[in-house]
Every structure is written in C-alpha cells, then in structure tokens.
Amino acid sequence: MSKLIKDPEFSPLPKTDAANVIENIRHWIDTDNKNSLRRYCRPDDSEIGYRFVRDEDFLETIEMEQTILRRKVRIVFTRYAETRDHFCPLYFTTRKITVEVHYKDNVHTYKNDNRLRQFLKSSDK
DSSP: OOSSSOOOOOOOOOBOOOOOOHHHHHHHHHTTOHHHHHHHEEEOSSSSSEEEOOGGGGOEEEEEEEEETTEEEEEEEEEEEEEEETTEEEEEEEEEEEEEEEETTEEEEOSOHHHHHHHHHHHHO
16 A cells, blocks of 8 residues: 555454345344354344344544654544455455545545655645
C-alpha cells in the first residue's frame, strides 16, 4: 500500500463455507455452539433471536496518530467487507480500505504517497 503510512490491524473476518440457512442457526442454538453464534450471527428480534451477519456488520474504523515526514498526523482507516461470493455466503473478505489523513484542520483522502507528500507540504504554508 504505502511506504509512508503504517497499516493497522483490523479484526479478523469470518471465513466459512457454511450456508446462511435458518437451520444452521437452530442447530447452533440447540447444540449450544456459542462460538459459531458469536462469529456468524447477531442478536435480533426474530422468532429465533438471531440473524446472520451482513457486510455492514464488519465495517470497521481505526484511528491512529503517526509521524509522516516529521509531521504528526491523525489517520482514519475504514475497512469495508463483502461476502466472497453467493456460494460461500459466510466467507467475508475485505472489499476496500479507505484512508483519511488529517493534518492542520485539513483532510486528505489517500490515493498515493506522492499526493500525500504534496498535501503535507501545501498544508504547511
């Protein structure tokens, strides 16, 4: 990605080929499989009390401060997830990660290192 920005550690995404059918949730409840319920389901107000995870459940934002080119900046990383395909509906991968660099009340959406350098230089003026 970038030679200037240190990448954050996002939480792991679930990866299984289990089908998202209601019978799986019932089986996990009946067998008291809390690990699968926690990983692949979220509580809701349906008749069984759970629903399967969706892409938006894995939207994750991490903020951190870093020093880039001797400037202290705040960086906001946002991860967007998606299911790999409809055959493995509970196998999630990262669709994209957006990076916003905040410096001196200015915000830069990261595209590449050269543009980031230009943004930091122009913000100093």
